[in-house]
Amino acid sequence: MNFLEERIVKDGVVKEGNILKVDSFLNHQMDINLFDQMGEEFKRRFADKPINKIVTIEASGIGIACIVARHFGVPVVFAKKTQSVNIDGEVYVAEVESFTHKCKNQVIVSKKFLGPDDHVLVIDDFLANGCALQGLISIVAQAGGTVEGIGIAVEKGFQQGGRIIRNLGYQLESLAIVEGMDAETGEVHFREQ
Amino acid sequence: MNFLEERIVKDGVVKEGNILKVDSFLNHQMDINLFDQMGEEFKRRFADKPINKIVTIEASGIGIACIVARHFGVPVVFAKKTQSVNIDGEVYVAEVESFTHKCKNQVIVSKKFLGPDDHVLVIDDFLANGCALQGLISIVAQAGGTVEGIGIAVEKGFQQGGRIIRNLGYQLESLAIVEGMDAETGEVHFREQ
Known part of the structure; x- marks a missing residue:
């Protein structure tokens, strides 16, 4: 097990309905030392990529993205969730369905901050069905930029994203791919990487 | 002028209605090196305080809070905006009015992540009327914790917050207190500190 898998086993909480709560260290309270380790590991895995920007989505992706960005020496752009297209500026738009909140959101990025010269590392805390990620990829494509890679903290490997x-x-x-979990025993099974 | 005031003069954009756009480096695209300088400066200004946690509010406070937290070696807790109280867990709640978005939000923090032993540095990107900040202070008070200090990037000194x-x-x-600005000339005037 790597450092993140160990932390999930130690502090993650499994609930009925394949819910894994990691809010004590990842997406409500945030362990900055852990994020630093994640940044180091992503830097190792994407060492050969010419990354010049990190793109994430509000809210819980932002903290990880910022700490990871220190390891790459690049700025972060975060996509904003909005109920209606911001008509006040030129923006790229993607539609993102949220299963947690049971609603559709538009996510936007200002055209000022993404363009054809951008080589993007996309960062997010969770990957399940992949809707948020598809929205971010779409936005980078609209800008004519290149997605050089995608770094996720916790992937639910039993979902299709x-x-x-x-x-x-x-x-x-x-960094951790959850293959299954058991709410009764609290056990979490990870994919071998 | 300090490093943040210089950056505002260089890259900030003044718009009609006392609007200062700093989205190219502070709250949409985020300059992580600048955030690091801010962390260093906050560490200097709050050097004598026994801070063991940083509290901020989603979304644009999170990036700054995480980079600042590295300088203090403490975790970050961010208050979540919600339209209705999350009944699924025990939370502290405060009501926050947003003038930008013309709506009232409830902000919540899980009771698991704030308590009487917490000595909190509150971090946010902007301070204008102070509603968000009052909500965060109220939440720390509900938890029985202590607000040791408040660190803001840009304060609108001509508003009451x-x-x-x-x-x-x-x-x-x-770090920067804007006393006035001129949309015609683009000039920004800072309070002497």
């Missing part, structure tokens, strides 16, 4: 993204040919690196 | 918070006796440190 990761498979679709890998089938599309992207280098998707998830 | 900063004065109210200082009158209440808090150590509020804003």
Whole structure:
């Protein structure tokens, strides 16, 4: 087990309905030392890529993205969720369905901050069905930029998001891939990487 | 002028209606090196405080809070905006009015992540009327914790938020306090600190 898998076993909480709560260290309270380790590991895995920007989505992706960005020496752009297209500026738009909140959101990025010269590492905390990720990839494509890679903290390997993204040919690196969990015993099973 | 004031003069954009756009480096695209300088400066200004946690509010406070947290060696907890109280867990709640988005939000923090032993540095990107900040202070108070200080990137000194918070006796440190701006010339005037 790597450092993140160990932390999930130690502090993650499994709930009924394949819910894995990691809010004590990942997406409500945030362990910055852990994020630093994640940044180091992503830097190792994407060492050969000419990354000049990190793109993430609000809210819980932002903290990880910022700490990871220190390891790459690049700025972060975060996509904003909005109920209606911001008509006040020129923006790229993608539609993202949220299963947690049971709603559709538009996510936007200002055209000022993404363009054809951008070689992007996409960062997010969770990957399940992949809707948020597809929205971010779409936005980078609209800008004419290149997705050099995708770094995820926790992937739910039993949902389809990761498979679709890998089938599309992207280098998707998830630090922990959960294959299954048991709410009764609290056990979490990870994919061997 | 300090490093943040210089950056605002260089890359900030003044718009009609006392709007200062700093989205190219602070709250849409994020300059991580700048955030690192801010972390260093906050560490200097709050050097004597026994800070063991940083509290911020989603979304644009999170990036700054995480980079600042590295300088203090503490975790970050971010308050989540929600339209309705999350009944699925025990949370502290505060009501926050947003003038930008013209709506009232409830912000919540899980009771698991704030308590009487917490000595909190509150971090946010902007301070204007102070509603968000009052909500965060209320949440720390509900938890029985102590607000050791408040660190803000950009304060609009001509709005009342900063004065109210200082009158209440808090150590509020804003790295740039904007006293006025001129949309025609693009000039920004800062308070001498």
